[in-house]
Amino acid sequence: MTGQIVLLDANVLVPQRLSSLFLTLAEHDLFQPRWSEEILEEVERTLVHKLGLDPVKAGRRLDAMRRAFPRATVTGHEELPGDPRCDPKDRHVYSAAQVGFADVLVTFNLSDFPATSTEVDDVAVVDPDVFLLALHDQDPREVEAAIGHEAARMRQPAQKVSDVLRGVAGTVPMMANVLHHHWGQSATTMPAYESAGVEGSPWPSPDGEMDFTNPQHVLFMWWTALGGRLNNPEALGALQRLTWSPKAFGDYVWVDEALEGFSLASKVYFAVDAPARDIAFMRFIPEVAGDSRTFAAMKIPRAVYVTLVAAEDGHWWVWGIGNRIPATRDVRGD
Template sequence: MTASEPLPPGRPERAFLDANVIRGQLTNDILLSMAARDVFEPRWSQQVLDEMRRNRPPGVPGDRIDKRITAMNRYFPRAMTSGHEGLALRMQADDKDKHVLAGAVHSGSEVLVTDNVKDFHPPSTGPDKMRVEKLSRFLNRKLEENPGRVQSALQDLVRRNQRDPRTMSALIDKMAGQPELRAFAQKLNSVVPPDQRGTAEVLTANQRRSAQSIALDGMADARGAVASRPIAATGQQKNSPSIPQRDPYHDR
């Protein structure tokens, strides 16, 4: 397709996907499962797909990537963007990434999702404006905006899988093991029902830190409340009550 029409009111956000967020199978599955649930409208270009193929993960044969690209274009026929080549020269991005930003602008996308955010410097206003987000930020934002639909998309993903991960908890654990998905896994783990939560150490450690922070905040509030009480005056000021200065997590 050529330039996309503006989004009608109420339709999903349109997102242009850079090659580095769709070349891996797990990130690709997550994004396109969300797109299938109308969490967002995906866009890409032939140059992005060519780059996805060239930079495929080690050990993945080219025919396997070709099969995935064919499926992507079949299931999302409106995603392909073309006719943007003339915009590339004026794009404010590193030379090798100008075509990516041009595709995002030409497609009418509202956000460019890439893990190379430092390579893009689009204006914040005008016809070439574009928001640029890392994958983790984009996924977390979508989870905040529509938690039910995002969780449904991920349930679709694990139901389709013929090999692990085949449960939500296994999926969260697998995401937690990948740096680009770890922040999303941590946020998702705090949203799903308890029986669907992951158990990876990085997830449980994060939960423990959160619990400790809440408890310590409560202790600080209690100390502040005691310290702010007026001191009784019966001829001579009394000392204010002392607060035990011990760590409740180590003195049990």
């Protein structure tokens, strides 16, 4: 087996579809998985006591993982005192990463592992969504082959690749949506602007009619109003009218700071797990080419994502902005 050594925290192994996807990627030699018996015990407790899974089925699932990856279980970390800068309940996780010579620790609990606690041992603590995107950037063909394999072996009911991505969109929405829209292309680091002639430009012309049923037009108007609001009270009013919840955005100063040095890209991503196509995402990307974040040997391009939602009348609104794509259930408030 080749690839980086990756310790998987319990919260990554609990969700059935996400865990299955990670293990399938490991089967394709994209990374070497690691865990400890403490981590697996936490997985079992969560499955049985919190999610109500039959104890026998939970045990079978974990036994199957042990058989499939006999070298994955880390031992000997129990003797370590644990890094005091980590959350006490997760010190055993980081100790296992140390003893297992992990390059990366994948967890949803980033706040439990302060950056200062990982510098000495060069263990990158990475969110699952970011890890999967970076893995696809490194080896898109093999990652897509693994996801295709994952879909092919799901027969009750039969699954397609889009079903696999839809199934993990609740836990890793950024990866699921980006791969869904760029499937089969060389990498997730797509060009900022889609090729289009003058007639096919996605942006409204200065003297053209604005289409509020077009998320590209709405975000372009929103961005224009954002830049003009300080000198034009009417622009502030327009900005608020294009925002789903103006109160959540406050004075918009923090939005200025978040978008400083970024430009709007033209691609629209409709949420893979929103069949009504009433949730969409667009990106702001750095104006300086090659700007990226690095996690161990993995790099992904920096971006700021804007979430848009459509009302029943088809009118689009800006719902939120951040460095991540949110899950559909979070947008809907489910």
